[in-house]
Structure formats: structure tokens, C-alpha cells
Amino acid sequence: MPCERHLILKNIRKPGYSTDIECYLRHGGYEVLRKALALQPAAQPDGTTLGPKEQIRREVEISGLRGRGGAGFSCGMKWSLVDRKSGKPVYLVCNADESEPGTFKDRQIIHHDPHQLIEGMIIACYANDVHLAFIYIRGEFIEGARILDRALEEARAAGFLGRNILGSGYDLDIYIHRGAGAYICGEETGLIESLEGKRPYPRIKPPYFPAVLGLYQCPTIVNNVETLCAVKHIVGMGGAEYARLGTPDNTGTRLVCISGHVKRPGCYEIEVGKVTFRDLIFDEAFGGGLLDGRQLKAIIPGGVSAKVFRAGEKVRVNKRTADGKMIETEMDVLDLPYDFTSVSAAGSMSGSGAIIVLDNSADMVEVLANISEFFAHESCGQCTPCREGSLWMAKILRRLAKGRGQPADVALLLSVADQIPGGRTICAFGEACSWPVQSFLVKFGDEFRAKAEANADKKSDRAFAETQ
Amino acid sequence: MKQSQQSNDPLAAPPGMISVTVDGRTVLVPRTMPDWQGRQVPTTMLQACELAGVTVPHYCYHPKLPVAGNCRMCLVEYGVPALGPDRKPMRQPDGSLVIKKSPRPAIACATPVSPGMEIYTSTPTVKLMRQSVLEFLLINHPLDCPICDQAGECKLQEYSVEYGRASSRFVETKVHKNKQVDLGPRIMLDQERCILCSRCIRFTRDVVGDDALGIVNRGSYSAIAAYPGTTFDNNYTLNTADICPVGALTSKDFRFQMRVWFLKETMSLCASCGTGCNIVIGSRENRIYRFTPRQNDAVNSCWMCDYGRLNYRWIERADRLTNPGGTKLTKPDWEDAINGIAAGLKQTIPGHIAIVASARLTNEELYLVRRLAQFLGAPTDCAPRSGPADNLLLCADRNPNTKGAQLLGIAASLPGANLPVFARLIRNGTIRSLLVFGEDVTRHGIAPEDLARLDFLVASDIHSNGTTMISHYFLPGCAHVEKRGSFTNVHGRIQKFEKAVDPPGLARPELYWLSELVCRVTGQSVGRTVESVFEAMRAEVPAFRNIAWADLEDHGVATSV
Numbered sequence A: 001m002p003c004e005r006h007l008i009l010k011n012i013r014k015p016g017y018s019t020d021i022e023c024y025l026r027h028g029g030y031e032v033l034r035k036a037l038a039l040q041p042a043a044q045p046d047g048t049t050l051g052p053k054e055q056i057r058r059e060v061e062i063s064g065l066r067g068r069g070g071a072g073f074s075c076g077m078k079w080s081l082v083d084r085k086s087g088k089p090v091y092l093v094c095n096a097d098e099s100e101p102g103t104f105k106d107r108q109i110i111h112h113d114p115h116q117l118i119e120g121m122i123i124a125c126y127a128n129d130v131h132l133a134f135i136y137i138r139g140e141f142i143e144g145a146r147i148l149d150r151a152l153e154e155a156r157a158a159g160f161l162g163r164n165i166l167g168s169g170y171d172l173d174i175y176i177h178r179g180a181g182a183y184i185c186g187e188e189t190g191l192i193e194s195l196e197g198k199r200p201y202p203r204i205k206p207p208y209f210p211a212v213l214g215l216y217q218c219p220t221i222v223n224n225v226e227t228l229c230a231v232k233h234i235v236g237m238g239g240a241e242y243a244r245l246g247t248p249d250n251t252g253t254r255l256v257c258i259s260g261h262v263k264r265p266g267c268y269e270i271e272v273g274k275v276t277f278r279d280l281i282f283d284e285a286f287g288g289g290l291l292d293g294r295q296l297k298a299i300i301p302g303g304v305s306a307k308v309f310r311a312g313e314k315v316r317v318n319k320r321t322a323d324g325k326m327i328e329t330e331m332d333v334l335d336l337p338y339d340f341t342s343v344s345a346a347g348s349m350s351g352s353g354a355i356i357v358l359d360n361s362a363d364m365v366e367v368l369a370n371i372s373e374f375f376a377h378e379s380c381g382q383c384t385p386c387r388e389g390s391l392w393m394a395k396i397l398r399r400l401a402k403g404r405g406q407p408a409d410v411a412l413l414l415s416v417a418d419q420i421p422g423g424r425t426i427c428a429f430g431e432a433c434s435w436p437v438q439s440f441l442v443k444f445g446d447e448f449r450a451k452a453e454a455n456a457d458k459k460s461d462r463a464f465a466e467t468q
Numbered sequence B: 001m002k003q004s005q006q007s008n009d010p011l012a013a014p015p016g017m018i019s020v021t022v023d024g025r026t027v028l029v030p031r032t033m034p035d036w037q038g039r040q041v042p043t044t045m046l047q048a049c050e051l052a053g054v055t056v057p058h059y060c061y062h063p064k065l066p067v068a069g070n071c072r073m074c075l076v077e078y079g080v081p082a083l084g085p086d087r088k089p090m091r092q093p094d095g096s097l098v099i100k101k102s103p104r105p106a107i108a109c110a111t112p113v114s115p116g117m118e119i120y121t122s123t124p125t126v127k128l129m130r131q132s133v134l135e136f137l138l139i140n141h142p143l144d145c146p147i148c149d150q151a152g153e154c155k156l157q158e159y160s161v162e163y164g165r166a167s168s169r170f171v172e173t174k175v176h177k178n179k180q181v182d183l184g185p186r187i188m189l190d191q192e193r194c195i196l197c198s199r200c201i202r203f204t205r206d207v208v209g210d211d212a213l214g215i216v217n218r219g220s221y222s223a224i225a226a227y228p229g230t231t232f233d234n235n236y237t238l239n240t241a242d243i244c245p246v247g248a249l250t251s252k253d254f255r256f257q258m259r260v261w262f263l264k265e266t267m268s269l270c271a272s273c274g275t276g277c278n279i280v281i282g283s284r285e286n287r288i289y290r291f292t293p294r295q296n297d298a299v300n301s302c303w304m305c306d307y308g309r310l311n312y313r314w315i316e317r318a319d320r321l322t323n324p325g326g327t328k329l330t331k332p333d334w335e336d337a338i339n340g341i342a343a344g345l346k347q348t349i350p351g352h353i354a355i356v357a358s359a360r361l362t363n364e365e366l367y368l369v370r371r372l373a374q375f376l377g378a379p380t381d382c383a384p385r386s387g388p389a390d391n392l393l394l395c396a397d398r399n400p401n402t403k404g405a406q407l408l409g410i411a412a413s414l415p416g417a418n419l420p421v422f423a424r425l426i427r428n429g430t431i432r433s434l435l436v437f438g439e440d441v442t443r444h445g446i447a448p449e450d451l452a453r454l455d456f457l458v459a460s461d462i463h464s465n466g467t468t469m470i471s472h473y474f475l476p477g478c479a480h481v482e483k484r485g486s487f488t489n490v491h492g493r494i495q496k497f498e499k500a501v502d503p504p505g506l507a508r509p510e511l512y513w514l515s516e517l518v519c520r521v522t523g524q525s526v527g528r529t530v531e532s533v534f535e536a537m538r539a540e541v542p543a544f545r546n547i548a549w550a551d552l553e554d555h556g557v558a559t560s561v
């Protein structure tokens, strides 16, 4: 029986649970922080001692936690790359920009359980010797910012923030910074620029790896809201215990946002890799199936920048057999377990955990035109291929969707999309804007060709072009 | 055998060096090289390629600006030595390194090289990447080359020819932006031509320290703009027109004046202050159209100030002196003038004559003045000229050769300090003769009434002035663009410049007639060429002793003092 497994959503789903600190404390809030701050240096088998902060970092490493912001990069590894010898302060920034279309998980936490995030952040900051941290929150989350602001105020008043936290001698403050409404502010180096008060132009790497040259040119950790909440649970239950949840390489629980043509769209918490797309779309515990009389057409598995799957598509992934061997197996995409590794092995990504389900009522040309419009609007415009390519693709698609296509459009569109990704741009937006186009054209090429051909007799007319 | 293999081993480069291979050619490059501010930082792929003689096309990169990495024109492929299970580089049976090619390209302008790296700049993939960047840059470009000032020196044109594709696949409507943005008093912007390389932004922000420009809007609608309510107005704005790789930023002074391929280029210097920025003069049919900076890292980097750049129109002014003249000269004839002056000078008495020579004259000319002064027993000085300095290039001394005048003993140690003394000595009748070369002393404390008392007044200048008008003899001089010579800048660097245009009428370079006067008056000749005078100067003046004219080359030489 596929089912949810609540760690992060545990309290949120309880009736009557509210955002004030008393409620959080009644539910055991800030106990993990107390535990973390009370850690003593521990003697190791090899005779060395491990300080409290190193112990927390070790637990996070053992937990196998992978970042929940999109890339699924190992959190323990990210923290281990921080330049701790520079003599500069280390900053931590919580990425609460949540802008990937289809994603609505971080806001659940912010709106309903802000103290969980704050507790996770304080622990992460303590573990990394951070004394100043920021929550970079999406500009549109006005209410969320207000809630967080109040929660921070409460935490300060209760002695969880500020000087000498809980008598430990550790000082930390957290500030909220509201974005001004740009998707690219979610990209960590764009976010850092924005936090510095500049346009959110993502930085070139090298040399600007946040772990070395981040905020104000100091070592900086950028973690997603959900990642930081997971840190709290890892320290609470122990890294090894956390790693028992989920599957190897894809440990713990994860929030999944299911939207589109399902009966029960919403945010669900699953053990990573323990449920399949079929479960998530059709099971009563999750999406609850398609609307009556509809057939599944497509699944966008990780936010709109992820490559689309076609219903019925066969994917090849490595599967671990009972005796531990890895063998390559072919399976229906619906049988694919929802985890970082499987989805990327199948040629896409689980990204921000946003699953968008499309049924046979969807016109794929219009869907892609809509997605491309979004990316053309959100490209920061800094680097050539993305700046020019994203709008070019959107314009071709706009024409196609409006019935003004030309037979050559499909090949041209694919060729334009091929000229953007693969490390040619400053940030991964280049991939984000071209992957959907590439995958829609490969998997639903017939629909695009049909639209383009339908017009073969009509001449492309300038009059339409002028209205663009 | 083993030995030679070792010495060819890319991982065994000498200390401070790195061995990299560019398109199959292995070169040793320094581990670090100067960045835009001259700080030593890890050598980049682009620098390594340059050292290997391989050009990597680029738009946003500029050696004197912080790296932006936004145009993506410089993308290259590369590989690094593969590491074995022991974390040591793996070797082929013949001992050479196993190279692991990176699946992703890198921007050459920002990526440091590492030992054993192989850089591939001409693979089909690299060629396609360049082609696509160019295609992207062109789809929304107005392609108005026929009316664009940049045509002929446009990187978009050049790279399109070299790396682009012949026809456009773009059938959509282009993005339209403002084609005539009055950015500031000297700069116009055509937003449609802009390729958003951000060079102009970085220059004014990071080099000048005036954070005046930015980008508004986003995506393909991005456009350069001055901050709302402000104009782009500092003393260095015109450099942005130079570094703009396309015709987006143009100089209001130069735009629509002349096609650049018609311009003759002359290596010269700016003469508007003591910094001595190196410049190229663009001229055609004896007319000057523009000054542009010429790179000299010891002086002006790649820049010059707007004040100096635009200070050339006076050369064409209608009040130029075009022939010898004066109250004692009956016809405008050089021979008569020189004869008259030489005869007059022979009658002067040491201690009763003084010379004022401009610190705008060249080292060679001032040396000739020095010869005259020594022979005639005349005290000398220059007229100081000053204005506010800024923190980049412009210096308070607005004469180009004060230092030279000091080294040659023409200027007082505080230039101009002698002028009030001269005025007094004229008034009390001690000084009876005065030679003024290239200045109007009536504007420097010697009144016309005082000049009227003199027995013998000779003056020269480029324009008619208060002194030339009442002198017994006056001679028409040349602007520095009309002659050759050298200046010594405020830091003691001697730099030479070449002639760009002919002087008007009968005007002749000062060197020409000063050498004649020296010869007539002293009976000794130092020759009539810049080179021969320089040689004589060198033999006599300690500061110049170790420097030969040929040593000056394009960038000058620092004097020993």
C-alpha cells in the first residue's frame, strides 16, 4: 500500500496546528536545537575528538540528504566544500524563492510551520559556524514573509536567536529579504547578487562558487527550505536513522507537488523512491487518478524545466536485484520510482519535486508555448544563448499555437533549443528553458508537425508577425 | 630516451610555469598572469591561447576590465589529464598522458588553465557554438551597417564573416528598442545595436568609479541605460564608444563624420596634460577627425579622457598664424624673418635678454631654445598651465612637457616663478629683449605696456595672440599633430609622436626655424632633423643620456630621473 510518510508535514497536517511559537513548542519544537547546542566533544575510535559542530556535519553526511531545491546535490558534500580557512565570515542563505512552475512545497512550510524552518536553519548555522543568515523569500510571498517575520521575532524573544542562544555562547541572527519577483532569483548565485542589492545576474563559476566566493565574496551556503527542515529531523533522529528512510542514494522523505489533471492535486510527503509515478498519479493516497473519462498523456516530473515523459513511454533504468546486483531493466514510465536517481536515469529529473500531470485534453503545442513564454519572460538576459534563444523559441511556438506555423518550424525549433544547453550558458536556466522544448519535440513531434503542416498552404503572413 | 620523455612531460613544467596544449601545440605559459588591475591571478585559457598564437574570438572580455563571461563567444572545448584509481595521472603505453575530454565546454576568458590541460579551439563543436552565438546576436540586431558608424571596425561584422553563417533562419519580428538614446553630453546609444556585453557598464563602474550605466528590463528586452534621471557625464565617457564592440555607443563628436576605413592612422600623444596619453590620430585629406587612445600600460592603459580627446578643433581655427610677420617685417617671408631676428639677437647683451618658451614645445625644440639661451646669456621660464586633476588620468599640469622643460633647464623649478621677475626687469629697463616661443605672455603677468618698452620682441605661436600682435617679429608655429618630436610626461617618461597633418600656409615646425636660428646666432649646427637634435640633446643633458631616439619606439622610455 503506497502511502505518505510524514516528517516535515507531520505537525502541519494536525488539526488546529498554528504558526505561533507556543504551538510549536507544545509539539516538541526547538528540542532538537537544545540537543544540538548541548552536544559535547566526542572521542572517536581512532583517538581523535570530534567537536559538536563536526558531529552535526557528520550526521548530515551520513544521512545522505540530497538538496531539495532542484539539483539534488548532496547536502553533506556542499557543507564540506565551504572554505573554513579564509578568515572571512561564513553566511547561510535559505532559498525560499520557490518559483519553478508546479512547485508549491516550501510555502506549505513557511505558511504553516515557520518555526520548523527556523529551527532547521539555526542548527545548520551552528554546524557551519554561521552567525548571520538570510531567508531569501520570493517577492510574491508577502504573507509568507509576514509570517516568517513574526516567527523570527518570537524566536528572538524566546532566546533561540540573537546573542548567546540558550546560554550556549553561540550568536546568530536571521534576516528576511524579499525578492522583487524574478524566477532567476532562485538560482543561487543570482540570489546572492540580489541579496547584495544588485540585479540577479547569476555569476560565472569559476570563480564564484558560493562555498568560496559567495555573499559579499565570503563563503556561503545556499540551501532550500525543505533541505533545511530535513536537517532538523536528521539531527533529531540521527543521520543513520534518517538514511533508513527512502532508498539508498535517495534517502529520507521528500515533498512532492502533484498538479494538473488529477483528482487530488496537492503536496504530499513520501519516502524517496518508495512510490512510483503510478502511485502518485493514480493512488487514492495521492493524486487519486485522472478526471473521469480522460487518458494520461504526459508527465512533467520535476517542474516545467524537467524533460517531459510521454504516457506509455518505456524507460531503461538500473535496478538493484534482491541479491544486490544492478541490472538494467526496461519499464513503463509509470512504474518508475520517484527519486533523484531513477528519474534522471530515465532521462529527466525530479528537480523541485513538482509533478505536472497532463491528460488527453492537453494540446502539447499550447502547453509548450506557455512554458516557453514563461522562460522568455524570466531569462535574466545576461548571456547570449539564453537571452536570445528563449524568446526566439517562444515566438516560434506562439506562431505555431496560433495556427501560423510553417513546415520548417519544428526542425528550426529543435535546432534553436539544441544551441542553448550543455554548459553554453552562465547558469542552468539555459538547460531549464531548452529541455522542455527538446523533449516535447522528441516525444510529441507528431503534434507539432501536424500544427506546422496544417498551415503549409497558407503563406506566413507578415501581418500576424507585426502583431507579435 | 627516458630523459627526453621526462622533459616533454606536461606535468613537469619549470617552476611558475604550466604546460598546456592548444590545438595540438604544447606551450609553456606562466602559472599566473596580470588581471585587469595588474594583479597576478591564475592564467586563463584565453591568455594561454594568445601565448600559443591562437585567437579566441570574444566580445565581453577586455584585458583591462573585470571578466563578465556573458557573451559566450569564447567557448572552447578542453580536456584534463585523467586520474587513475590511485588519484595519479594515467599514462599511455608511450608515457604520454591520458586526457579526459570535458563533456561541457568552458569560457576561455574566465577558466584558469591547469597542468597538462588540452584546449581545443577549432573542433566542429566549437565552430558550431560560435556560429550559434553569432546567430543569436544577429536575430534581433537591426543590421543597419550601411548607416552605422562602427562599420569597418565592428566585431559583429568581423566575426560574422569569419565564424558566422551566411543566411538568417529568423522569420519573427525583431525586438525593437530605442535607437536614439541621448546618454549624455558626448555619447549616443542605439539600444538595438547593443549586444549587451556590459563592457561600458564595467568600464564606467570599475575603471572610472562612476556607476552610471546599467541594464533595464530583462531577457531579450534588456537594454543599456543611464540611471533614471541622470546622464552619463564623466571625463571618460568616450572610452565606452571605443570599447563597445558594435555601433551601439557612438561619439557625438565623431558620428556620421567619416567612414573609418578612409582614416589615416598616426601614432601620437595627447598634448592636453602632463600625463601624455598615447593616442592614434585619425585623419583624412589633412583634416583631423578623431583622437583615440592607444594602449600603453605604463601611461594610460587603454584609455584617455574626454577633455583631451576632444581638444583638437582649435587646430583648424581661422585665426591660425600662417606666415611670419611683425612690425619690423615688410613682407611675409621666412628668409627675411630669420635674417631680421638673427641680426637683432646678435646685438643683444647677456643679462638684458630673457626667453619664455612654452612647455608645449617638444624636448628637441626646448633643447634648441636652451642652446640659444646659453649663448645669449638669457634666463628662461615657461608659462604654467593648470586645472583640476582627477583620480584616473587627467593631471593638474595641463602642459604636455613641463618635465622636459625642467630637465632641460628651461622651466624654473616652480614653473612660471621667473615670469614676475621678468616683468619687473622689463619695467625697470634691465631686460631690453624678449623671446616668447609658443605663449602669450600678456596672459601670464607681462602687460602689453611692458612689452611696448622692449627694444626687441620676438614671438611665435599657433594662433595670433596679444604678444604676437605687438611683436617686432612673429613666427607661425605648429600644433603637435603637425610635427614630430617627443614630450617628457609628468612621471619622466619620454614618448615620441609622429606627424599626422600638414601645417597651414607657411607655418613650419618650431624645430625647423629654431635650428636655423641656433645655427645663425651661435654658428654651430645641430642638424635640422628631430633625430639629429635629439642626438645632440642626449650628448649634453644627463637625463637623456642613456636614451636613443630609436629606443622610444611606440611606448616611450622612462628617464633615469
Ligand SMILES: Cc1cc2nc3c(=O)[nH]c(=O)nc-3n(C[C@H](O)[C@H](O)[C@H](O)COP(=O)(O)O)c2cc1C
Residues within 6 Å of the ligand: A066, A067, A068, A069, A070, A071, A072, A073, A075, A078, A095, A096, A097, A098, A099, A100, A183, A184, A185, A186, A187, A188, A189, A222, A223, A224, A225, A227, A228, A427, A428, A429, A432
Ligand atoms: C533557474 C534556476 C532557478 C532555481 N530556483 C530555485 C528556487 O526557486 N528554489 C530553490 O530552492 N532552488 C532553486 N534553484 C536551485 C538553486 O540554485 C540551488 O541549487 C538550491 O537552492 C540549493 O539548495 P539545496 O542544495 O538545498 O537544494 C534554481 C536553480 C536554477 C538554475
Ligand code: SF4
Residues within 6 Å of the ligand: A184, A201, A202, A378, A379, A380, A381, A382, A383, A384, A386, A387, A425, A426, A427, A428, A429, A430
Ligand atoms: S542562462 Fe539565462 S538566466 Fe542564466 S545567466 Fe544566462 S541569460 Fe541569465
Ligand code: SF4
Residues within 6 Å of the ligand: B193, B194, B195, B196, B197, B198, B199, B200, B201, B224, B240, B243, B244, B245, B246, B248, B249
Ligand atoms: S552599449 Fe556596447 S559596450 Fe555597452 S553593453 Fe552594449 S554592446 Fe556592450
Ligand code: SF4
Residues within 6 Å of the ligand: B270, B271, B272, B273, B274, B275, B276, B277, B300, B304, B305, B306, B307, B308, B309, B393, B394, B395
Ligand atoms: S589625461 Fe591628459 S594626456 Fe590623457 S587624454 Fe586627458 S588631457 Fe590628454
Ligand code: FES
Residues within 6 Å of the ligand: B057, B058, B059, B060, B061, B068, B069, B070, B071, B072, B073, B074, B075, B107, B108, B109, B110
Ligand atoms: S569573452 Fe564573452 S564569455 Fe568569454
